[in-house]
Amino acid sequence: MTMAVTREAAEQWIRAYAAAIAEHEQALTQLDMAIGDGDHGANMHRGFQAVLSRLPTVAEGDLAALFKLVGMTLLSTVGGTSGPLYGTLFLQMALRAQGKHELAPEELEAALRAGLDGIIARGKAAPGDKTMIDALKPAQDALRQALNQQESLPEALRQAEEAARKGRDATTAMEARKGRASYLGPRSVGHPDPGATSAHLLMECAARTWV
Amino acid sequence: MTMAVTREAAEQWIRAYAAAIAEHEQALTQLDMAIGDGDHGANMHRGFQAVLSRLPTVAEGDLAALFKLVGMTLLSTVGGTSGPLYGTLFLQMALRAQGKHELAPEELEAALRAGLDGIIARGKAAPGDKTMIDALKPAQDALRQALNQQESLPEALRQAEEAARKGRDATTAMEARKGRASYLGPRSVGHPDPGATSAHLLMECAARTWV
Amino acid sequence: MKKLINQPQNVVAEALRGMAAAHADLLRVNAEPPYLVRRDAPVQGKVGIVSGGGSGHEPLHGGFVGTGMLDAACPGPVFTSPTPDQMLAASHAVNGGAGVLHLIKNYTGDCLNFEMAAELARAEGIEVEQVLINDDVAVQDSLYTAGRRGVGATVLVEKIAGAAAEQRRPLKAVAEVARTVNDQSRSMGMALTSCTVPQAGRPTFELAEDEMEIGIGIHGEPGRRRMKRASAAEVAVMLVEPILGDLPFRSGDEVLAFVNGMGGTPLLELYIMFAEVARILEGKGIRIVRSLVGPYVTSLEMAGCSVTLLKLDGELLQLWDAPVKTPALRWGA
Amino acid sequence: MKKLINQPQNVVAEALRGMAAAHADLLRVNAEPPYLVRRDAPVQGKVGIVSGGGSGHEPLHGGFVGTGMLDAACPGPVFTSPTPDQMLAASHAVNGGAGVLHLIKNYTGDCLNFEMAAELARAEGIEVEQVLINDDVAVQDSLYTAGRRGVGATVLVEKIAGAAAEQRRPLKAVAEVARTVNDQSRSMGMALTSCTVPQAGRPTFELAEDEMEIGIGIHGEPGRRRMKRASAAEVAVMLVEPILGDLPFRSGDEVLAFVNGMGGTPLLELYIMFAEVARILEGKGIRIVRSLVGPYVTSLEMAGCSVTLLKLDGELLQLWDAPVKTPALRWGA
Ligand SMILES: Nc1ncnc2c1ncn2[C@@H]1O[C@H](COP(=O)(O)OP(=O)(O)O)[C@@H](O)[C@H]1O
Ligand SMILES: Nc1ncnc2c1ncn2[C@@H]1O[C@H](COP(=O)(O)OP(=O)(O)O)[C@@H](O)[C@H]1O
Ligand SMILES: [Mg+2]
Ligand SMILES: [Mg+2]
Ligand SMILES: [Mg+2]
Ligand SMILES: [Mg+2]
Structure with a gap:
């Protein structure tokens, strides 16, 4: 699957991410204990377990139905900061996937960008604030650039994943200016951001699933 | 001073006991932490520090005045179980020392016995209940017996101290039937009783002071 | 400390x-x-x-x-x-x-x-x-x-x-x-931790991470027995059963149920305990007509709780409901 | 846990x-x-x-x-x-x-x-x-x-x-x-211990026996700075001074003083803190006309406290005094 992301492939991505979150739940929570309130892993895990249990209800639906289900489920089961933000990501993607059963690479890129824009509009974080944006935005930029350079989707996603990883790693040195970590001021420096870490995992699952 | 206990000697005894309590405060409290509520050292120390500070007010008084001051001070500053009991001991001794400036050995013995009887009347503990009685009563019995056998007061007190020590040590194997330690049932076995320990100290100070 | x-x-x-x-x-x-x-x-x-x-x-x-x-x-x-x-x-x-x-x-x-x-x-x-x-x-x-x-x-x-x-x-x-x-009242308590008397400076007893004491008093004394830590549901049974058997409380009784915090246990947990107590009582046909939940009789910062049941009659109920105006208990005034 | x-x-x-x-x-x-x-x-x-x-x-x-x-x-x-x-x-x-x-x-x-x-x-x-x-x-x-x-x-x-x-x-x-x-309200809090989120299973942060955190929130987050433990009197100054300077509160102001427990701190200590807060305010000519002392905004079993001051006027006072009937706050009803 290199030409377009099918309905089936998209569901594989969601399932892979749910599995990755389950695997990294404790690690994400521990990151959040260092500079937040120790719930990011539990939040994401609760949300994606709910998503898994509801996936059958949209088995017949298109990509928009799938993404909407994910977005609405995250919105109503995650809570905290990550619920509305990841929820918005998928709801925005759903808007770009209306009536579609597959997304061409450029359509996928546009959908993801709409999702990122939605997160920025809601959370008002800028790059460098030590949030999930610091993983998502570099990934998005790398994805667009690679596609513009006619790279294949798998290669473009590989580059996006790498950019997300670098972005995640760069958050370690940052002083947080948004979210709970910002209350720590300089004490937030030296720890990677939990949300950037879960965001990198999302890109990593895409790169791994859509080869 | 072997023939009679003078007013001055009695005050020396009280001062020696206050010093001994200060020295053993932590130890007494630790015994009480094991089978009680961890305050016996603090209780006794608070009381005898108050006694020390008030001793000057009876500098001119007889033995009754001294013992009454000690008893009333313990009563109003110690609280807990040991306050009324040690308070009663000294108030009863005061009654036997009315108008006296010294006590012959037999008078001393009678005064101490009245004190012990007062404690028993108030606290209703019997020997073997794992209380201060288990140190005081053997000491009292040894004192009377030694005096009956025409021993000198120092020798009689030496024997009384030894009996108190053995009585204290015997409490270790006892299961408490009175006071807080009784709530522990069998779990109270294996620890010496705090009150028996402070009671032994009282006899030990008498033996040490009145040589 | x-x-x-x-x-x-x-x-x-x-x-x-x-x-x-x-x-x-x-x-x-x-x-x-x-x-x-x-x-x-x-x-x-x-x-x-x-x-x-x-x-x-x-x-x-x-x-x-x-x-x-x-x-x-x-x-x-x-x-x-x-x-x-x-x-x-x-x-x-x-x-x-x-x-x-x-x-x-x-x-x-x-x-x-x-x-x-x-x-x-x-x-x-x-x-x-x-x-x-x-x-x-x-x-x-x-x-x-x-x-x-x-x-x-x-x-x-x-x-x-x-x-x-x-x-x-x-x-x-x-x-x-x-x-x-x-x-008409019976109680029983338990502790997950000891407490530290300020003048003693260290905990009255030590409990391992996986231990609890059942049958404690309110002075940091250890209780009747030390056990492996158990769930709220299991603890509720250990506290309520001896209470019910003692009075005894019977089906049809109306009670005031009081879940008391020992000082260091948050209200969240006390309400979980209350839910367990209510479940047990419901199973026995005993009706909770009044309740009290919170740290009212504490043992410094001890973590733990106690359960008290009071068998009510009309007279006691009316006196319980009467106005009270104190720092820690207040209603009707 | x-x-x-x-x-x-x-x-x-x-x-x-x-x-x-x-x-x-x-x-x-x-x-x-x-x-x-x-x-x-x-x-x-x-x-x-x-x-x-x-x-x-x-x-x-x-x-x-x-x-x-x-x-x-x-x-x-x-x-x-x-x-x-x-x-x-x-x-x-x-x-x-x-x-x-x-x-x-x-x-x-x-x-x-x-x-x-x-x-x-x-x-x-x-x-x-x-x-x-x-x-x-x-x-x-x-x-x-x-x-x-x-x-x-x-x-x-x-x-x-x-x-x-x-x-x-x-x-x-x-x-x-x-x-x-x-x-009209300002607050500041401190912690002597962290707390354990049930699903995390261990304390959010670790504090040594002689340490405390000043400037904490209510989610077990560490605060602005870690310090050596201090007396109630010193802690009160660290909490009250920033509050007073911020509004600012001034001599002659009438306030509601609220000493809040974080969950694991016993009432005994909260009243000691209240006495210290009252002493500081008295020294500044600020009058406490209403008070609230207890664990009302907690952070699970965290030990610590926060101080909140609300500058009152007649309108706010009358609304504060109005009847309230809830599980945790109740008067006049
Ligand atoms: N304003 C924001 N915009 C984007 N992301 C944010 C913002 N604030 C926080 N985040 C992200 O949210 C993550 C924390 O999520 P989570 O722990 O689930 O929620 P909470 O902080 O409410 O406990 C942070 O690590 C950070 O990446
Ligand atoms: N009924 C009693 N009669 C005599 N002595 C008693 C009785 N009950 C307890 N005691 C003594 O009191 C001691 C405890 O005193 P203390 O710790 O000061 O008081 P409390 O038990 O009230 O905390 C016990 O070690 C025991 O020797
Ligand atoms: Mg969080
Ligand atoms: Mg949170
Ligand atoms: Mg005691
Ligand atoms: Mg006591």
Whole structure:
């Protein structure tokens, strides 16, 4: 699957991410204990377990139905900061996937960008604030650039994943200016951001699933 | 001073006991932490520090005045179980020392016995209940017996101290039937009783002071 | 020692200053000898109710001084009974001519000191009645112990006797109601951690991470037995079953259910415990008609809880519902 | 993990069952989506007040549902904001035709979820106002942070806005009063220990025996700085001085002084802190005319406290004194 992301492939991505979150739940929570309130892993895990249990209800639906289900489920089961933000990501993607059963690479890129824009509009974080944006935005930029350079989707996603990883790693040195970590001021420096870490995992699952 | 206990000697005894309590405060409290509520050292120390500070007010008084001051001070500053009991001991001794400036050995013995009887009347503990009685009563019995056998007061007190020590040590194997330690049932076995320990100290100070 | 204090030996006196500063509308604090008394004491013609005991159980007793509950409370040092002179002074302060009732938790120290206080007060012409509170079913055999301890029921006795006194019932009748509440109440407690007496500076006992104590009192004493930690559901059974069997409580009974926090356990957990207690009672056909949930009879910062059940009748219910206005318990006023 | 719970993931649902069982006279609990609502909601013609936030702060918010305070509370998982569907359902449940006020502690998660809820509620024809509570002076510069946190003032805003709504003031006016309380309040907190989120299973941070954190929030986060442990008197200065300087409070001001326990600190210590706070204020000529002492805005079993001062005027005083009847705050009713 290199030409377009099918309905089936998209569901594989969601399932892979749910599995990755389950695997990294404790690690994400521990990151959040260092500079937040120790719930990011539990939040994401609760949300994606709910998503898994509801996936059958949209088995017949298109990509928009799938993404909407994910977005609405995250919105109503995650809570905290990550619920509305990841929820918005998928709801925005759903808007770009209306009536579609597959997304061409450029359509996928546009959908993801709409999702990122939605997160920025809601959370008002800028790059460098030590949030999930610091993983998502570099990934998005790398994805667009690679596609513009006619790279294949798998290669473009590989580059996006790498950019997300670098972005995640760069958050370690940052002083947080948004979210709970910002209350720590300089004490937030030296720890990677939990949300950037879960965001990198999302890109990593895409790169791994859509080869 | 072997023939009679003078007013001055009695005050020396009280001062020696206050010093001994200060020295053993932590130890007494630790015994009480094991089978009680961890305050016996603090209780006794608070009381005898108050006694020390008030001793000057009876500098001119007889033995009754001294013992009454000690008893009333313990009563109003110690609280807990040991306050009324040690308070009663000294108030009863005061009654036997009315108008006296010294006590012959037999008078001393009678005064101490009245004190012990007062404690028993108030606290209703019997020997073997794992209380201060288990140190005081053997000491009292040894004192009377030694005096009956025409021993000198120092020798009689030496024997009384030894009996108190053995009585204290015997409490270790006892299961408490009175006071807080009784709530522990069998779990109270294996620890010496705090009150028996402070009671032994009282006899030990008498033996040490009145040589 | 992780405490918000100044000098360990001053904790009680300083907390009393805080009470006085915070609740001047309800009570006054006498510094020497230390006692708290309702602002308008003595109330003429009303039985004066005095309680007291070692400190470290806050809000008990000082937090229950006010209209419809205690007229005075005598705080001792932490976990140490107060002294007869405090009780005597408090009895004078609340004596409005109808006599004074002493409510005493059954601990040797409290009993001895209150006894001496009553002797002194009577000698000075005050009519005194005393009621012993001994609701703790963890203490099983009073032949071999100092008798059952007074624990959670203390709040219920103080509230209900306070209401009876407020109705101007005579001394004997108020004492009678207090005895009834005690007789109809049973409690049992447990601890997940010990607590640290400020002057001792370290925990009274040590519990491993996976251990708990069942059958504790309220003075940081270890309990009847040490066990592996269990779920809230299992703990509820361990506390409620001995309570139910003891009175005994029967199907059809109406009860006040009181889940008490020992000081360090958050309300979230107390409500989980309450849900478990309610489930057990429902299964036995016992109806909870009143409830109390919170840290009312504490043991410093001990983590744990106790359960108290009081079998209610119309009379007790009406007295429980009567207005009360104290720092820690307040309704209808 | 020393907790009285069953499964960590069920603590909130089970505590809600306990609340429902204990306080059926005051409130109802909706299980799915979870919210608590006053028994007689919606009250026709009255502004409905909805608050909510992560659990673990009990009695906040559920304990303040009842007459004269909150109409509904939405509990999230421990320390995690609830979700828009809860807030939407609660808004419907309390809408008596006069609109709904959302009282929101200023945390990113709470803000985002309440914002989405308001969008949904408005789309469904409910008039919604929102007031952010942000009284924590420990967070200094809102250009570089998510802004000041909502902490102790939350109780005061909820109580006073609740009284205004009970008087049938219109939505805008109730929101206005809520904003005034927030504007006139300042808080700061400290911790002697961390706390353990049930699903994390171990303490959020570690503090050595001789350390404390100053400037903490209410989610087990470490604070602005770690220091050597200090006396109650010194801690009071560290908390009160930044509060006084910030509003600023001035000689002659009349204040409500609120010493709040973080969950694991016994009342004895809170009153010692209150005495210290009162002493500082007296020295500055600031008069305490109302007080609140106890664990009202907690952080699970964290040991520590926070101080909140609210500058009162006659209007706020009268609303504070108005009757309130909730599980955790009750007077005049
Ligand atoms: N304003 C914001 N915009 C985007 N992401 C944010 C913002 N604030 C916080 N985050 C992200 O949210 C993550 C924390 O999520 P989570 O722990 O689930 O929620 P909470 O902080 O409410 O407990 C942070 O690590 C950060 O990446
Ligand atoms: N009924 C009693 N008669 C005599 N002594 C008693 C009785 N009950 C307890 N004691 C003694 O009191 C001691 C405890 O005193 P203390 O710790 O000061 O008081 P409390 O038990 O009230 O905390 C016990 O070690 C025991 O020796
Ligand atoms: Mg978090
Ligand atoms: Mg003791
Ligand atoms: Mg004691
Ligand atoms: Mg959170």
